[in-house]
Amino acid sequence: MSISPSRRWELVDCIARRTVSAGACRPTLGGVLGELTVKPLTGIPTALAVLYAFWSVFGSFAGALVTDGFMVRIFDGYWLPWMQAVWPDPGSVHYFLFVGDPAAETCFEAFGMLTSGLFVSFGVVLPAILVFYLMMTLLEDSGYLPRLAVLMDTLLHKIGLHGYAIVPAILGLGCNVPAVTATRTLETKKQRFIMMTLLALFIPCGAQLGIMLQAVPDTVGWVLLYLLIGFVVFGFALSRVIPGSNPEILIDVPPYRWPQRTNVAKKLWNKTRGFLTNAVPFVMLGILIVNVLYLTGFIGWLADLAAPLFVTWFGVPKETVGPLLAAFLRKDLAVAQLSTIPMTPYQMITAVVLISIYFPCVATFAMMVREGPRQLLAAMGVLAVVVIIYGGLIHAVGILLGVA
């Protein structure tokens, strides 16, 4: 026997009336604060403040202190000159693969496995990931994340999702791999498909954000704005096109709690270990493969082939084909590579947006394969259409503004 949702709620009300008795309740400060952070009028400014803290700590600690303050100096001032001095035969293939450009003055420019590879992994991305996951864990353990889910529920329903979709969305800002796994918490196939597609397209990972702040800091705001607009517009379109339901859910909001130090440390260690074991080898391998492709002339050939699409339709130099290939392995690596190509600021914004949306990195791709080949194929189809449309639109906006 099946009953309609409205009949079910009537039954719930009926049972509640007979079994639940209510007494006087003395509101506590914690309870009041909890309520204020889920009401839109007070909750949205609070969310703005929390996100401000999130990104401010991220930029100050990972960017200004660790990367700019120490890592850039260590890698560019000591490590790179030392590698260039001790590695034999600067004209050889092995020098190109492992050390990179012999005339490079920074690790971004060198693009060798042991120069750029180590710098990107440990000098830029590791501190960024560490701070990101620390902040994320604090939000999660304090009880703020479920409140953010309640707050975002109405907005996310407009794009075919519900409030808890904010969890994979925020997780994706750290790494898209656990974010794809987190889409399993969504109720319907439609929701999971929309979230997975939007993750692959419009959510830049922490590694990419870290490298963007380091390599192309002036464009980060614009890139994020374009990605946010894309997230909302294409999410809205997908929710209209994809068949399926978007049911309401009940969210259990826990009281605010002080995060436990041991829990935070454990979560932080597990997530950082995941990065060290999964991402670092990909960065190294990515540089090696891209360098081999450069050496064999494949990237030059591909750049010539794709030049009409890149130059005419997207408005970016054909040299961006190389970074786009690298982006399949690691997006952070691709942004680092882009930063060394001479471009106008608007071309740089377009190129970084394209890096973000053109294809998920290989680790995310592998996770999407595990979620089902049909979903993956459909997501790839949507992805290809969105890249062509959105890439062209960004170029068109640039032409209209006179900056492209």
Add this chain to the structure above:
Amino acid sequence: MKTCGRGAEIFATALGVVAMACGAANILVWAGLYDGIEIGILAIGGTDFFRWVWGSLVVAFGGVMMLSGARNMHTVSSYGKVLLGTVMVWIVAVTDILALICESIPAGDEPQFFNSAAGFIGAFAPPYPPAVVLLPFTLAIACFLYAGRGLTKADEETGQAGDANHF
């Protein structure tokens, strides 16, 4: 809370007005309607879009929140609003100070890795953004919380707990 009720309300109102005005002024300066302003140790203006505009917006909202709760601050719901507004100002102030600390630990262009003690301390010289100037004043709001807690306990012990909506 009754012992500091009226005074606390006036204090929270004043703090809310100042926070809202400073936040709004910062946004107006960013929008190009005014030039940067410097009054004593307070500086309105900036260069970093993120800290300047987003941070100012948070401070302004914090001020509005304080104002909305200042009228009946002796009730827990209004006090919650004032406290939340205060926390928003704290967030901006503490992260601004953290940014200063993080930027002044490395030596920058100097040959050594770490900044000298004089260089480090010099980085904290005024002028300061509004949230940092407001920080010591907003701490008083937290003091009201402890004053309120003390009163509640005393009331409960003597059986004089007031309205359920009160501390």
